[in-house]
Amino acid sequence: MSATETPSNDTTSSPAALKRLAALEALKEVRSGMKLGLGTGSTAIELVRALGEMVAGGLDVVGVPTSERTAELARSLSIPLSTLDETPELDIAIDGADEIGPDLALVKGGGGALLREKITASAARRFVVIADETKMVDCLGRFPLPIEVVPFGLTVTLRQIREVAGALGLTGNLEMRAGAGGGHYVTDGGHFIVDAHFGRIPRPGELGPALAAVPGVVEHGLFLGMADIAYVAGSTGVQIVRTSRARG
Ligand SMILES: O=C(CO)[C@H](O)[C@H](O)COP(=O)(O)O
Numbered sequence: 001m002s003a004t005e006t007p008s009n010d011t012t013s014s015p016a017a018l019k020r021l022a023a024l025e026a027l028k029e030v031r032s033g034m035k036l037g038l039g040t041g042s043t044a045i046e047l048v049r050a051l052g053e054m055v056a057g058g059l060d061v062v063g064v065p066t067s068e069r070t071a072e073l074a075r076s077l078s079i080p081l082s083t084l085d086e087t088p089e090l091d092i093a094i095d096g097a098d099e100i101g102p103d104l105a106l107v108k109g110g111g112g113a114l115l116r117e118k119i120t121a122s123a124a125r126r127f128v129v130i131a132d133e134t135k136m137v138d139c140l141g142r143f144p145l146p147i148e149v150v151p152f153g154l155t156v157t158l159r160q161i162r163e164v165a166g167a168l169g170l171t172g173n174l175e176m177r178a179g180a181g182g183g184h185y186v187t188d189g190g191h192f193i194v195d196a197h198f199g200r201i202p203r204p205g206e207l208g209p210a211l212a213a214v215p216g217v218v219e220h221g222l223f224l225g226m227a228d229i230a231y232v233a234g235s236t237g238v239q240i241v242r243t244s245r246a247r248g
Pocket residue numbers: 039040041042043044095096097098107108109110111112113114117
């Protein structure tokens with residue numbers, strides 16, 4: 001399963017400080033010449049800010065952002081950017097997570113960027129997760145599972161999500177994520193997000209493919225078998241969580 005170790009004893013423990021600590025640990029993997037996937041969310045913001053400082057200091061990297069928000073921040077820090085089409089092979093993708101479960105199974109999508117995040121992570125030789133310790137769980141499902149859906153036929157898609165989840169014993173409210181200006185939240189890809197309050201998901205490996213088989217589901221927030229390592233910051237330092245699975 002996973003191995004853990006604690007290489008740092010920094011005791012700074014405000015939420016933003018912990019996120020920055022995790023980001024700094026992950027950035028120790030980065031070398032000049034690398035092509036990097038840049039995640040989305042408050043932890044990824046700390047990553048991009050710290051990367052901006054490193055670029056200002058002479059680090060030569062290219063970033064592929066997973067959202068328009070991340071692109072905007074990276075641009076403001078003069079981090080050279082590319083698209084996944086121009087740069088389809090990444091050395092490392094670094095991103096946050098809403099939950100980190102056993103063997104680095106993740107829930108992602110709280111920031112609404114799960115589709116681009118999953119595509120970007122899949123294009124990277126190494127997928128590195130950064131988080132504070134509140135994200136660690138014994139079983140996924142404390143955080144509602146984000147599911148990205150197409151607007152067309154929404155009622156049918158919601159019914160089919162209920163059916164496939166119900167067949168696995170998972171029930172609970174399916175909540176349409178609200179946008180800032182009222183109406184549904186719309187992703188960078190023009191889709192909606194359903195936040196599924198299933199509760200504990202003991203068999204994510206069965207739920208993921210079942211959700212993916214629903215025609216109106218674009219992608220779901222279960223990132224299974226993708227993460228290679230997680231840097232998890234807590235009040236006593238940064239814990240390194242590894243998976244036994246090797247990716248490239
Ligand atoms: O998946 C994500 C965005 O779609 C984020 O990585 C996830 O929501 C964690 O965000 P934060 O670092 O703000 O807690």
